[in-house]
Amino acid sequence: MAEKQSAHRMAMGRKALSSHVNQGYIGQVFGLIIGLSTIAAGVYLGLNDQPTLGAVIAGVGITGLVTAFIKGRDIEREEMDAKPKKSK
DSSP states (O other): OHHHHHHHHHHHHHHHHHHHHHHHHHHHHHHHHHHHHHHHHHHHHHHTTOHHHHHHHHHHHHHHHHHHHHHHHHHHHHHHHHSOOOOO
């Protein structure tokens, strides 16, 4: 009975980890789509007699992508530092 419970707990842990990884990938894909869409909209507006508005919108898109990338790296670094070190 304990072996079944342990196997079930490990299977649930694997499923949770897989779900977490998939959510991360989906978030990155949608973030990229949104970022590229704002940049494309800015370029479109810039080419169609709205250069100031186009520059603002494209700038916001680029700034958002860079900010998300930097914050993601910072969070990842914090998580790595927070993990307990294994001693031998």
